[in-house]
Amino acid sequence: MRKIDTRRFVRATRSTPREINRQILLNLVREHQPISRADLARRMAIGRGMVTALVDELLDEESIYEGATVDAPRGRKPKMLYVRTRDRLVVGVDVRFSRTYLMLGDFGGTPVATESFDTLVEPTALVEALVTRIRRLLREHGAVGRCEGIGLVVPGMVDQRTGRVLNSPQLGWRDVDVRDAIAAGTGLPVFIENAPIACALAHMWLGQHGVEPTSDFAYVTVSDGVGVGVVVNGQVVRGQGNTAGEFGHIPIALDGPTCLCGSQGCLEAYTSNLATLKRYLGRDLSPAQTRDLLRSSGLTVNDVLARARAGEARAGAALDETAHFLGVGLATVINALNPAQIIVGGELTAAWDRIAPIVHAEVAKRALTLAASATPIIPEAAGVSPRLRGATALVTAPVFAAPQVA
Template structure:
């Protein structure tokens, strides 16, 4: 892109009020640069993170600053999910959205999403297959809605919001370990989506065909070894292959969590430490496969289990 084309685009964005000019920089020679900034303080967005156990609803500004957060049990019936979520969005904007105008809603789900249409192709932990929540939610709220796979959403957030050395990394893999395992792959600054927009499903690569049952219905998936539920199952002696989906949901919603398990391990609970060390071993096996396949500059690992990194 030529310098002239860039200047035209910048002037259009300034005219639209989306960016603004800041201070002038200092250089040894030549024309001093003018810093440009994205207008963030009065532009709001709704972020929705749908998980197997809980749904997280956050209001933030365009810099990612959290203004309000609400957590509630996930609703699996799609029409009820959309109706309830729309009501919660309207309420949080009415009570906490006085700082600016909301410009849209982003929904992250643990499953395969067709980025072109926004349809959720398959989210096995939610029991959703070929589901459309984007258009009904947009109609119910009057706001633009984007739906994305949770792992890829984390990768995009990292690219857009990180500063310093982390922001300069062009090839990385972002892994989020929670109720499941979400993975996003970025190569040369571009998010890898694949031919059918479902690339990066490393959580369902098999570590063993004779392993525990995964919530996707298969056995031995990486997710079935390292998710929060898998870690807690080792401690409590649950057999994931024999638990029903309802039992799994009830187990996830119990008050005891992975941070509680980590606290017990730090307090000298040998059984808790063994459960965490087993998860660490299986995490390492999966990470080694990702390194061999993608060979990224670095891997970012997120989730409650990372609080046990020093154990």
């Protein structure tokens, strides 16, 4: 599934499918809405007649709609075109180490309703809870029959061919299938993906205000775990066995703390939310102990961030140390991948004004070239739930993706 670059595209000709032009036009509407037919013709460098035919197809299938008529300097007043999003609904599910989040939203990622519950790590129990809650969510919001699919984000490696979770250290899963069971229980198509790739897809397809889009970037998630979604030439890099981007499990110290994956000294063991909490508490806990403690105490990484902002020395020291290791990790990503930009998502970005100088200093110290050290590092926008937006993108992205051409 590849994104169409609307700044550099090749139109279809007689020897290539018309579907290409149709998808280019749909993406131009999505990125530049509201937009007129005349503006589409100029951007695509094709005749008004061809644009009209393509627009009529998209209007007939209700992928786009016409809005208000606007004034024009001369000639007929154009009707502006928009992508249809608000009445096309998606359920997003974000499964995490301690809690699972659900969102009913539209095709643009705008939430309609959200809820959460303690994560049930036994797969059958989790499936039953999700099916019950999704059915109720759709029923309570009049969305039965209007939902076009479920996007399921999990902390682990996913085989896209089978939908199976190959390995999820945070959940203790290996070769587990929850996708098909949720689909059977809800009667809806389910699209499953690991968290960092889902976040990268959200950045590709739903965008971020004020950030220049690029077809080559790395999305680094720092949450209960740490991972990287790698995008090259508008396409996610998965690797031969669907395990590309697992930078969180690259060791940065061979005798470091034990990671949820069972190894020692992984980047995740130093940088994740769980690592920050353990550092703040001054305790090295097993996964089960950590989950129990978080549930009993209610302590979250957001609490640590707030205490650091209020001037608590212990919270500030824990946060600063996490920032140091995050800089080490980002330098590793830069040296290995040389992306055009890095997007960082997760709760830690709420304290970006504090941690950014530490992160950038570490990157500058470790990057191999001056150009690499200047790689833009952009925090996800405040108030955004990138994993739930990623879950939405799993359902919406295929609608806008470039068609497969033999």
